[in-house]
Amino acid sequence: MRYWLMKSEPEAFSIDDLHDRPGQTEHWDGVRNYQARNMMRDEMKIGDQMFFYHSNCDEPGIVGIAEVARESYPDFTAFDPDDKHFDPKSNSDKPTWFMVDVRFVRKLSRTISLRELRLKVELAELALLRRGNRLSIMPVSEQQWQFILNLE
DNA sequence: GCCAACGTTGGC
């Protein structure tokens, strides 16, 4: 099993939104970056665990845990001209973009903020903390995963 | 709201 971190702007989709979805499951649509797509399409497996990260908000940080509930399939929002993430170059015969479904596991007892994560020498290699990193999906090692959970 | 860092686009 592998571990991941996935960013979401809470104003668009928060950990509480995921909690309130039917089946506590939602598709992770709208990823329009090739590196992030490749991770979802090629590497994410059912049962993989992910940190749910809130970005672009008052206190950016890790707020909860979710798991992969369905492996990759075409992101149909790319086919819809009215969708914010419409991509005319992607079509259902040969889709460019893929997504997975994620299921709520739990909220953390507190937000583990980006500020706090930055202070930890043990997390120096965490992709989230590397300079200029803008990936919305990134891998987390088992050691990093355990270390972060122990901060809770 | 600012702006650094980065990815993408498109002219050449």
Added chain:
DNA sequence: GCCAACGTTGGC
């Protein structure tokens, strides 16, 4: 294939 211009991300 280069690279300037542009758009986006996301912390602050």
